[in-house]
Amino acid sequence: xxxxxxxxxxxxxxxxxxxxxxxxxxxxxxxxxxxxxxxxxxxxxxxxxxxxxxxxxxxxxxxxxxxxxxxxxxxxxxxxxxxxxxxxxxxxxxxxxxxxxxxxxxxxxxxxxxxxxxxxxxxxxxxxxxxxxxxxxxxxxxxxxxxxxxxxxxxxxxxxxxxxxxxxxxxxxxxxxxxxxxxxxxxxxxxxxxxxxxxxxxxxxxxxxxxxxxxxxxxxxxxxxxxxxxxxxxxxxxxxxxxxxxxxxxxxxxxxxxxxxxxxxxxxxxxxxxxxxxxxxxxxxxxxxxxxxxxxxxxxxxxxxxxxxxxxxxxxxxxxxxxxxxxxxxxxxxxxxxxxxxxxxxxxxxxxxxxxxxxxxxxxxxxxxxxxxxxxxxxxxxxxxxxxxxxxxxxxxxxxxxxxxxxx
Numbered sequence: 001x002x003x004x005x006x007x008x009x010x011x012x013x014x015x016x017x018x019x020x021x022x023x024x025x026x027x028x029x030x031x032x033x034x035x036x037x038x039x040x041x042x043x044x045x046x047x048x049x050x051x052x053x054x055x056x057x058x059x060x061x062x063x064x065x066x067x068x069x070x071x072x073x074x075x076x077x078x079x080x081x082x083x084x085x086x087x088x089x090x091x092x093x094x095x096x097x098x099x100x101x102x103x104x105x106x107x108x109x110x111x112x113x114x115x116x117x118x119x120x121x122x123x124x125x126x127x128x129x130x131x132x133x134x135x136x137x138x139x140x141x142x143x144x145x146x147x148x149x150x151x152x153x154x155x156x157x158x159x160x161x162x163x164x165x166x167x168x169x170x171x172x173x174x175x176x177x178x179x180x181x182x183x184x185x186x187x188x189x190x191x192x193x194x195x196x197x198x199x200x201x202x203x204x205x206x207x208x209x210x211x212x213x214x215x216x217x218x219x220x221x222x223x224x225x226x227x228x229x230x231x232x233x234x235x236x237x238x239x240x241x242x243x244x245x246x247x248x249x250x251x252x253x254x255x256x257x258x259x260x261x262x263x264x265x266x267x268x269x270x271x272x273x274x275x276x277x278x279x280x281x282x283x284x285x286x287x288x289x290x291x292x293x294x295x296x297x298x299x300x301x302x303x304x305x306x307x308x309x310x311x312x313x314x315x316x317x318x319x320x321x322x323x324x325x326x327x328x329x330x331x332x333x334x335x336x337x338x339x340x341x342x343x344x345x346x347x348x349x350x351x352x353x354x355x356x357x358x359x360x361x362x363x364x365x366x367x368x369x370x371x372x373x374x375x376x377x378x379x380x381x382x383x384x385x386x387x388x389x390x391x392x393x394x395x396x397x398x399x400x401x402x403x404x405x406x407x408x
Contacts, residue, residue: 030188031065033058034153035116039145040178042161047203048126049141052086058116067110068117072102074146079126086120093121102146130211131200135342138166139205144193153186158194164202167268167342169195197342268342269310271321275303276334287334290326308337 036056041049059068078101085093085105092106103121111117133140145158160168160179172181172194183192279286282299293300310318321327321337329335 028064029061030151031059031061032068032151033060034148034151036155036157037145037153038157038159040159041143043141043163043198043203044124045204047129047139047205047209048081048124049128049143050082050122050124052120052122054118054120056116056118057111059111059113062110062112067112068107068115069110070104070106072096072104073121075101075103075123076125076143077101077127080123081126082122082124084122086122087118089117090119090121127209128211129205129209131205131207131209133211134197137200137340138342139198139200139202141196141198142193142211143195144191147189147191149189152188153190154184156183156186156192157181158192160194160196164198165196166199166202167197269322270340270342271308271310271313272338272340273306273308273329274326274336274338275305275332276301276336277303278334303334 034055035058036054038054040052040054043049053073055073057068057071062068078095078097080095080101083093083095083103089108090105091108092104094104096102096104103123105119105121107117107119128143129139129141131139143158143160145156158181159175160181162174162177162179165179168179170181172179174180179194179196181192181194183190186192276287276292280294280297280299280301282294283297285294285296287301288295291301313321321339322341324339324341326336326338329337
């Protein structure tokens with residue numbers, strides 16, 4: 001069976017290329033616009049994260065597929081608790097796993113073109129971190145807010161409480177005790193990912209937990225077959241093919257215009273001056289080379305520890321103590337400088353965009369809410385209303401993400 005499937009894939013690719021060449025594209029205007037999308041996050045003592053969502057959702061078109069009556073907002077994964085509506089215009093709220101992990105919100109009434117509904121909810125999320133992910137001794141949270149494949153986002157803001165944070169990526173502002181990332185004028189499908197690193201002893205991290213990459217979906221044994229069938233069905237629908245290709249071209253053009261380059265390496269250095277005892281204060285045995293504990297009684301041989309700020313060191317010593325390890329400190333007896341280096345990747349932007357917008361735009365492998373699982377603490381988001389808003393059909397057996405309005 002697998003051999004047949006493998007031989008079929010090149011045929012499907014050729015068929016797709018031929019269809020693209022001889023088809024006239026059909027584009028549809030967005031039904032909605034996300035005017036403001038804000039998430040406030042704070043890490044709890046047990047390492048879960050409390051997230052408060054504020055969304056201002058404007059209806060642009062209530063004729064094509066009806067007025068807005070309910071929405072689905074993507075969340076990182078199915079490990080959640082304490083889901084709560086915070087505004088009176090939410091008639092019902094709950095979790096749904098249809099095609100991923102979402103919060104479904106039923107609104108208090110139908111909203112029509114020109115109207116904006118402002119709603120808020122909170123949720124406690126788990127499985128957002130991974131211990132020793134990049135560097136031993138440090139835990140990394142990775143979070144991608146739910147994105148919108150069918151609607152532009154005027155402004156996205158993520159505020160992450162900075163308490164105990166060691167490093168973060170990408171560059172952001174620090175405002176009133178919070179790390180603040182902002183992105184403006186996001187096209188449909190654009191994403192923003194943030195990472196925050198903590199020392200392993202900052203919170204109650206569970207070593208058995210790691211970033212949930214399933215997004216709430218469980219793949220069955222026939223998913224490959226259905227995916228190929230779905231691809232074939234999608235290929236024979238010209239409008240959908242061109243919509244996807246057009247979106248890719250637009251995104252590529254944006255990245256070229258912004259001159260975005262990722263992977264620029266930075267590093268955060270912690271220097272600790274350590275003074276050791278000549279001999280064990282417990283049993284009196286002489287301290288051996290590189291020993292931090294007595295080999296006989298197990299007592300610590302550290303007399304004192306002091307974190308040394310970079311500004312306290314002359315330039316030559318900053319350069320000398322800039323790599324991982326423990327080094328003899330000048331000529332002082334039994335005194336060493338322990339250096340810990342954590343890599344901090346920092347994206348580089350050379351466009352005219354302001355620094356507060358220097359958030360990484362999405363470049364993951366996820367293509368849409370309807371047929372992609374979510375990974376690395378990411379999530380999808382889409383709008384649903386009337387009899388099924390774009391991206392939220394529940395009867396799309398082949399997961400083609402086909403919308404009726406593309407056939408008009």
